[in-house]
Amino acid sequence: MKRLRNLIDKSYTALAACSFFILVLPLLHIIGSIIINGLKRFDLELITSPPKSLLSAGGGILHAIVGTAMVVFVAMIISLPIGFLTGIYLAEFARGKLAQIIRALITTIAGIPSIIVGVFAYTIIVVVYGFSVLAGGFALGFISIPYVVRSTEEALKAVPIEIKEAGFSLGIPRWKVILFIDVGYAKSRIIAGFLLALARVIGETAPLIVTILGGINIPSGLFSPANAIPLVIYQYALSPFKAWHDIAWSAALLLLIIALVMNLGVRYYLKIKAIYY
């Protein structure tokens, strides 16, 4: 009897380990091939130079890096205030039916395919102002709102009631308690949520194709078209030219590093703040 139990126990462990490997192997394969192929052109020129002629070797993706930075910056300007305030509302004020509806709506927004958000941005911004950083930032901002709302809400809900009560007992008005005591306490978690939302949208491709267009120029402002790292990867990978394939691999490596640094950075940041996320 005991042996049978041991056998079942061992086989379950083996099964779990197997499924873990099945899960991890493709990931390792992806990371491995990106690193091996990406290192070929992973040099300073990649991040300091705009594209150069295909006839002369070299050239980089500076235009796409600046484009991604600008688009994400605009996205954050749009999503942070809205998401933050909605998060506060949901955590502190929302009661009953209305709150349920708002939560359901936010879950729905999170479930909308990103290309649809892109088309939405196309119809209300591109048609009026043309392909622009603004349109791309709007689309990405819209996509990241649910993440900001959720992380703000969760962070605020985790604030111990005693801390709030301490504030109220001093006669501080409610809005001040929320804005200075609650948010102050939950600050690191809220910031971590912002960063994760940012990491989520930085690799988005579909909504950008229909909003920022592309091109090889460093965007000159909010209303000019721009390129982004994922778009460059998409375009270069499908081209017939070896030099472009190499740049696409290196750009993928760069994107991978950005995503890793942001995710691990958030973990580290929360660790030194002694909050486990």
Next chain:
Amino acid sequence: MIKFIAQNKKFVAMVTLSTIAFILMLSAPQTVALVGQGATFPEPLIMEWIIHFQKEYNNITVIYKGTGSGAGVKAILSRTVDFAGSDAPMSPSEWKSANNRYGPILHIPETMGGIAIIFNIPGISSLNLTGEVLADIYLGKIEYWDHENISSLNPGLNLPHEKIYVVKRADSSGTTYVFTDYLSHVSEDWKNTIGTQRTFSFPDAIGDRGLSGYGNAGVSRIVQQTHFSIGYVEFAYAIKGNLTSAAIKNRAGKFIKPSLETISKAASYATQLPDPEECWYGVSIVNSPGEDTYPIASFTYILVYKYQEDPRKCAALKTWLRWIITKGQEYSESLLYPRLPQNIIELGLAAVEKIKTRTNVNTVSLLSITFCSFFTTYTRGGDYEHFN
């Protein structure tokens, strides 16, 4: 406020810096920007052009993104771009609706494409085919490589008795359009069963010998990996992927392999091209006459509005278009695009000269809008619909 700044020095510094950077970006010197999108096929060449063009004219910025020919035409119809790229001319209905709204859309050929018939038979590096045989292979009538119709074209070649794996594009594409256009020109059977299409499905006769790949890259990968297969890709992909291309019998009866010169020849014999101001639907340069003409070739077009709104943009657009069809052609061949022959360059230059600003269009439209709204509000009870 002061206390807040003192307590959050780092934060305030960051915000200030990023605001300054942002304002600097916004206030960058304003240049004329020309925006275009459309066909993906000429995108590498257009990017190359933009790099060199912007060095020469640093007050003009050109942006082009390959989103597909269909998207290019749609962008022209919604006027979200200054120019568009398309592998196929606009259809009569598209052209008419654009013409009604914005005036004529000029079709300017900016480069050409040739389609290579690639194959993978171990040990065989050259193959002769005719259009009829190619159509029969793609219709499933010829099943084995050693079929008499193929071996009679290739005397001395030891073709294996193996099934032919037929590869096509899975996505809708200009490449398929030109390929099927060619087959429709040379084979009645093809014309009656499948015809000229952006995408098609294999006839039942092909069964599981039919394979589909996404994009030129997908088709070339399948042919590379599948022994005894045949497929069609843009010429550049055949060269860059080291794939062997078949020689195709042209109208003069010669077997011609695709090359930059033989593809370019297809346009030099193109006659009866329409006026740039007319609808170009139906223009085709497949199966062109000429001794060394490769028969599966096509133009790819830049579509522009004849009437421009902004004089600065109009001038910049004309400079750009003139540059690409003359000086730009010097960069074509090194990127494996054929050069435009002289007759097509002249046609293009004549088209560019037709582009002009519509004088006083703003004043006129403003007046008419004011009048219409006045008229409708006070006489017809605000029936705006009537004027749309």
